[in-house]
Amino acid sequence: MANDKEQKLVRVQSPNFLPEKELKNAPILEVSHLGIDFGGLTAVDDFNMVVGQTEICGLIGPNGAGKTTVFNMLTKVYQPSRGTIMLAGKDTHSMNTIQVNQAGIARTFQNIRLFDKLTVEDNVKIGLHNSINYGMFEGIFRLPGYWKEEKKSHEKALELLSLFDMQDLANDYAGSLPYGAQRRLEIVRALATNPKLLLLDEPAAGMNPSETQELMDNIRKIRDVFGIAVLLIEHDMNLVMGICEKIVVLNFGKIIAKGTPSEIQSNPEVIEAYLGKAATTPGKEA
Amino acid sequence: MKMISKKSLNGFINYGIIIVLFIIFQSLLSTKHLSSSLSGQLVPICAYVVMALSLNLVVGFSGELSLGHAGFMSIGAFAGVIASTALSGSVTSGGFRLLIAIIVGAIFAALAGVVIGIPVLRLRGDYLAIVTLAFGEIIKNVMNCMYIGVDSNGLHFSIQDANSMGMEPTGTIIVNGPMGALGIKKLSTFLAGTILILITLFIIQNLVNSRSGRAIAGIRDNRIAAEACGIQITKYKLMAFVVSAALAGSAGALYALNYSTVVPKKFDFNTSILVLVFVVLGGIGNLRGSIIAAIVLTVLPELLREFQDYRMLVYAIVLIVVMIVTNNEKASAFIKGIFNKKSKEVA
Ligand SMILES: Nc1ncnc2c1ncn2[C@@H]1O[C@H](COP(=O)(O)OP(=O)(O)O)[C@@H](O)[C@H]1O
Ligand SMILES: [Mg+2]
Numbered sequence: 001m002a003n004d005k006e007q008k009l010v011r012v013q014s015p016n017f018l019p020e021k022e023l024k025n026a027p028i029l030e031v032s033h034l035g036i037d038f039g040g041l042t043a044v045d046d047f048n049m050v051v052g053q054t055e056i057c058g059l060i061g062p063n064g065a066g067k068t069t070v071f072n073m074l075t076k077v078y079q080p081s082r083g084t085i086m087l088a089g090k091d092t093h094s095m096n097t098i099q100v101n102q103a104g105i106a107r108t109f110q111n112i113r114l115f116d117k118l119t120v121e122d123n124v125k126i127g128l129h130n131s132i133n134y135g136m137f138e139g140i141f142r143l144p145g146y147w148k149e150e151k152k153s154h155e156k157a158l159e160l161l162s163l164f165d166m167q168d169l170a171n172d173y174a175g176s177l178p179y180g181a182q183r184r185l186e187i188v189r190a191l192a193t194n195p196k197l198l199l200l201d202e203p204a205a206g207m208n209p210s211e212t213q214e215l216m217d218n219i220r221k222i223r224d225v226f227g228i229a230v231l232l233i234e235h236d237m238n239l240v241m242g243i244c245e246k247i248v249v250l251n252f253g254k255i256i257a258k259g260t261p262s263e264i265q266s267n268p269e270v271i272e273a274y275l276g277k278a279a280t281t282p283g284k285e286a
Numbered sequence: 287m288k289m290i291s292k293k294s295l296n297g298f299i300n301y302g303i304i305i306v307l308f309i310i311f312q313s314l315l316s317t318k319h320l321s322s323s324l325s326g327q328l329v330p331i332c333a334y335v336v337m338a339l340s341l342n343l344v345v346g347f348s349g350e351l352s353l354g355h356a357g358f359m360s361i362g363a364f365a366g367v368i369a370s371t372a373l374s375g376s377v378t379s380g381g382f383r384l385l386i387a388i389i390v391g392a393i394f395a396a397l398a399g400v401v402i403g404i405p406v407l408r409l410r411g412d413y414l415a416i417v418t419l420a421f422g423e424i425i426k427n428v429m430n431c432m433y434i435g436v437d438s439n440g441l442h443f444s445i446q447d448a449n450s451m452g453m454e455p456t457g458t459i460i461v462n463g464p465m466g467a468l469g470i471k472k473l474s475t476f477l478a479g480t481i482l483i484l485i486t487l488f489i490i491q492n493l494v495n496s497r498s499g500r501a502i503a504g505i506r507d508n509r510i511a512a513e514a515c516g517i518q519i520t521k522y523k524l525m526a527f528v529v530s531a532a533l534a535g536s537a538g539a540l541y542a543l544n545y546s547t548v549v550p551k552k553f554d555f556n557t558s559i560l561v562l563v564f565v566v567l568g569g570i571g572n573l574r575g576s577i578i579a580a581i582v583l584t585v586l587p588e589l590l591r592e593f594q595d596y597r598m599l600v601y602a603i604v605l606i607v608v609m610i611v612t613n614n615e616k617a618s619a620f621i622k623g624i625f626n627k628k629s630k631e632v633a
Contacts, residue, residue: 140493
């Protein structure tokens with residue numbers, strides 16, 4: 001009861017509140033006044049952004065600008081110090097990482113985080129975990145539920161892997177894959193959790209130009225096939241300008257520009273932030 | 287499908303090894319080719335194999351360090367003995383009483399696993415090692431001052447001495463403080479031990495190759511990624527820990543019902559470390575390695591009895607060879623992992 005009331009209160013106060021019938025056309029993600037402090041350091045401040053239901057958006061900025069920190073707040077790896085995150089019209093304030101994933105955000109990591117000692121197929125099946133429907137005892141005693149659900153998830157995993165033409169790697173260990181394939185597998189695993197919004201943290205890092213080109217096509221394909229939104233962090237400007245419909249530029253934790261690719265490319269502040277940064281600290285990455 | 291059959295093939299080889307070993311030792315035993323000391327070791331070896339397999343579920347598959355596995359063995363041992371003695375009047379079949387004792391031992395050990403696991407497995411970091419270490423010592427000390435008896439009114443408990451239990455004069459003392467469990471009726475057999483190993487293998491192998499097992503291994507490989515995939519971390523860590531504790535409890539009951547007396551001191555830190563040595567030498571996450579290490583390292587000291595002077599030398603050489611033959615790469619990675627775990631946790 002008390003919880004119910006609180007929820008309503010938040011909703012009424014929130015400028016992002018929408019009645020249920022309008023949710024269909026509502027943005028999938030609405031972030032307002034988001035901020036986080038680490039001790040005395042304000043890593044991100046007053047971050048505002050809206051992502052449409054099938055939009056591909058870019059988040060760019062120099063190293064250390066706070067891009068990954070935004071992802072970590074969206075997925076509740078960090079609890080934000082300020083602001084609200086509305087996912088499909090729901091405030092994620094009280095959710096943890098797991099609940100945010102179940103509510104529809106999946107992500108990849110800048111420093112790849114695969115289950116190295118498991119096979120490619122098992123990595124994807126862990127992504128499918130919450131859509132596989134049998135428990136521990138059915139698993140141990142190999143009851144009918146086990147066979148039925150394992151067959152289904154095996155097929156689903158191979159289907160998802162075939163998106164990136166990786167079905168032949170299903171039995172390889174994830175840790176033994178080449179770099180580019182590891183990045184692709186992370187995307188497949190994220191997709192397996194059946195998200196509404198996919199967050200990609202530097203998906204093209206370490207890829208060669210032809211792999212990057214393929215990745216661009218695949219990101220578009222994912223959006224079209226699954227009908228989901230994509231928010232990506234990327235340093236490769238060809239990729240960002242090529243596929244993003246909307247771009248947000250972050251510098252020192254603050255948004256310095258928002259707009260279409262052409263607007264961003266001609267924005268003097270953006271050009272300065274990039275050139276200024278590049279001149280002082282070349283490529284330091286966490 | 288190829289991978290599934292490869293995994294289950296591996297599992298079937300493990301069942302096969304156990305069955306073949308059983309046939310070999312059983313025929314040696316019945317043709318009196320086994321020394322009396324070695325034939326007395328058969329049931330303890332089975333118990334240690336189950337201990338090593340179950341600890342491997344925590345250390346190898348869940349990636350947690352447990353230093354108090356003997357504590358669960360102890361709980362299973364005493365719970366099993368109490369159940370068996372208390373039922374000696376009503377359940378006449380020895381085999382059935384052993385089965386009940388093993389199940390009771392497993393249940394009590396599992397409950398202890400839940401009690402420890404729920405608070406500790408929520409935390410990040412190697413707290414489980416510290417808490418299980420303390421747990422093993424606490425169980426030993428608690429059992430040292432436990433007096434349990436049975437008479438026509440049922441079970442009696444005391445933590446002072448045997449007399450203060452207030453039993454009828456005809457009652458039997460089952461557990462007598464530091465002197466441990468007395469007058470146990472020997473029920474365990476080599477066959478029962480072998481069946482328990484097969485059941486343990488069945489449970490662990492099938493668990494590992496299921497939805498839950500993938501989640502457990504995924505959490506071990508990368509906790510943050512597992513969370514991002516919507517995996518309930520505490521639930522699956524607890525699942526591995528409690529299943530492991532239950533199996534250790536069943537091993538304890540098997541072990542205790544092989545002797546006429548069992549003292550609490552038997553299940554001390556040294557026993558926990560011995561089982562951990564089986565797991566590390568056999569290869570972290572390698573079930574077959576655990577089986578072989580537990581057998582070899584239990585039998586070896588017996589076999590080397592004749593070579594008194596060179597015993598420790600040969601033992602040391604075997605340790606080194608076992609380490610080289612099995613996945614010592616994983617063992618070293620694991621030891622490194624203990625120290626590096628903290629830095630990996632940062633997003
Ligand atoms: N857990 C943390 N503790 C302290 N500072 C952090 C933490 N995470 C990120 N930061 C700081 O926040 C800033 C932004 O980092 P990050 O989001 O990784 O940048 P980007 O992804 O844009 O390169 C950096 O100055 C970084 O040092
Ligand atoms: Mg980053």
